[in-house]
Amino acid sequence: MLAERPITPATLSRKDLPWQIKWDINTCTKCGRCTSVCPVNAIELGVFRKRDVKPPMGLSAKPTTEFSTFYGIRQRTDPAYACIGCAMCNMVCPNNAIEPSRQYDSTTLQFQNNRGGQPRTRGGRRNNSESLLDQIKFIRISMLTDPALDAGRHEFDVRTLLGRVLSPEAEIKCFRENGWKPPVREIYPLVIGGMSFGALSPNMWEGLQMGVAYLNEEMNMPVRICTGEGGCPPRLLRSRFLKYVILQIASGYFGWDEIIHAIPEMKEDPCAIEIKYGQGAKPGDGGLLMWYKVNKLIAAIRGVPSGVSLPSPPTHQTKYSIEEAVAKMIQSMSMAWGFRVPVYPKISASSTSLAVLNNLVRNPYAAGLAIDGEDGGTGAAYNVSMNHMGHPIASNLRDCYKALCVAGAQNEIPLIAGGGIGKHGNLAANAAALIMLGASMVQIGKYVMQAGAGCLGSEKDRCNVCNIGVCPKGITSQDPRVYRRLDPEKVAERVVDFYLSFDTELRKVIAPLGRSTSLPVGMSDALGISDKDAADRLDIKYVI
């Protein structure tokens, strides 16, 4: 440290940083790749001066001092440039001479990373590694009276319905009278949730769309992807691939103009329309696309100037109340496509979810309800919103399903659950647990980024800079210098890979339960958990 270095209240030592750079002077070739790739400039090339005292032999001569200079890597201690542990430096280093390492007893940065009166904003994850879904076990394994099935060879029907399903009485009446039937799509129960064209890089988006198209057309899996708010590229809107896409409209209506204008030229109807009222990780806050990511293309699609932050207002003048909004918006969106497309709202899981559901049960045009739990990812939110707002998905979903059971409308309004599914990689187990708690289908976002594109973010506050456009893997950046790192073809391959492995794993879960001909929606007798309170709350078996 320099003798004159000021020590202020915000000064931190390297020891205070949760991520520390280990750099090996002996193997470093000083190529400079690490410093150029670091997304947050946490490391810089450093010139170090070293004093060496050399005592001569004998008693008469005085010791001499020699100074040498060497070059290396210096980690900055300014909180604004703290290392995020993404390890891109290690990825580009030819000799593994550098890597970040986590220092778990360093907690002081969290007191300093809110600056200029601004609390910390970050993308990605909740920094909470707990997962109730991971604790749930499938206990009803069939043994003798009902032999377990062969997951590899048996015939399975892993499909679910998106759209308002009429009751059997109403369906028969409708058939006899040739009446209007709400549109229903038979789809794969794992849906890629809303991640907008503004949030993701063009390469990532293209990769996802290609993966989904491949799964549909080559693998016979009717997988659907939601666009997220922010519109849809005009070419996709006019292509035959639109049928694999759920278009989202959200509080900001961003990109909606583009969609409306494309309707007359659409070759196919979209799979569905999702009206986003809230998302799990920042309930009531709306989305926030920070100015770093609003480049010319995004600005053009959304009809806004480039380089300005785009917070989606949590409420819009057309959404005066949830009753009105649900009734009016669902009806007008349905009307836009001649009542041929299912329209459903997406809300953040909250104590008022049941109220929304009650509104939907009586609305013949409502095609479902998507509930997003607190563990949902996000491109940008305040720390406090992400970590402390919202409702866990399991109990919220369960409440909604049970309310539907009382109304006799279970699965007539499909429930779509999201938030924290596959948080620790256990995608199929988490999805199956939610389906058995009552979800007709589940949606994932983070998992797609992690498994499909090698996202580095973690629940331990690693990386998580999706919001500022510097995503080191190029997943959430709108800067071509960064996103060209990501090959869309490879993303598509990975998406197909993990969907197929999910499919195998899901069968490995439901086959031992003896299920094969219909998705085990609401099969709560199969579930057990070793937490008594959770078991009581979810009305599943308590097992230890």
Place this chain on the structure above:
Amino acid sequence: MCRLFALTSRDPVSPMRAIDALNVMKEGHDGSGVGLFLSGLGGPWEELKEYPILSGIFTDAGLARMSEYMTKNGFQSKYSATFKPDVEPPVGTPKRGTYASIAFRIPDEWKGMTREQADRNLVQMRLDLRAMGEAEGDIMVFSFWPDTIMIKEVGDPLAIAGYLKLDREELYARHILAQGRQNTNYAINLYACHPFFIEGISTMTNGENTAFVPIREYLMSRGVTGYQGYQSDSEVFTHIAHYATKRLGLDISSYKHVITPMNDDEMRDHPDREFLSDLKRACRKLIIDGPNCIIGCLPDGSMFMAQDRKKLRPGVVGGNPELGIYGFSSEICGLNAAIPERDRTKDFQPMHLDTAIVGPDCREVLQCSQKDPLRQQL
């Protein structure tokens, strides 16, 4: 695992014929219980077709409470076939009291009711009596319906038949469902013993229904009187049959389209594809998912057999049109024992798309495939 045997005959026959068939199939069940459904009753019941018969087991106090309840509701006993065993029960069978089947005269004020209302009231009365009995443990009621007797007991079927003297002529019937084995997965409960009964429809099943809980929740939310109890995962099959025929107005060959709909490939060339895909969608909650053979009897006396898609519980139907008798059996040895005088080459084992139906005339086995055009025009 349960063993099932059903008989349908033009002339009343002794239920012992079915019990003997169960006994032949004993290798497959543990002799832990027996359930009997009898309709198309012969003997003294021939003249009493219109009178609902209450079947159950009563202690002396229970009989008194039941009579009091029936009288309060304006019902008068017309004929009764009660049986109080005077010997020690077989091993494992508790001493219960009187096994009664009592025909009642319907009160005059019911005459103005619609058929549906009267039927619903009969079901409600059965449920009321059951609830009264569950509180005190003195009344057990299995059915309350015209031309129907049900008997259930714990123990070996043959031993029970001897104990309860089931070869009595007053138990001769044209349509008999018999099941061997109590509910051994959980605690013994007579209400969990097949066959199950609601408004003239009775079914029994072997195997296990893994989709039980969601189906139960769905049925219970339909608001139909009588969709309750569910001590057994197989009770839902009876209620689905009731729901499909009485509530949805479908015929029994469509039952299979409800519980095990065809997949897309099978449905592709079906002439009624549009209706069937709608039905599959609407009744998705009622899809069964377990190895089951379902044998049932309808109010008109037709009997049917259907399998789940996996068809791990193959049943067989065979009989003699000359004698006017047909048997439905979960094992072929049971059928051989009960109806040896038949053309075995005409035995029919329904596959996963088939429903086998024998009408009340007992002339032929009607084989319906799900791939056939629907018999019923909508």
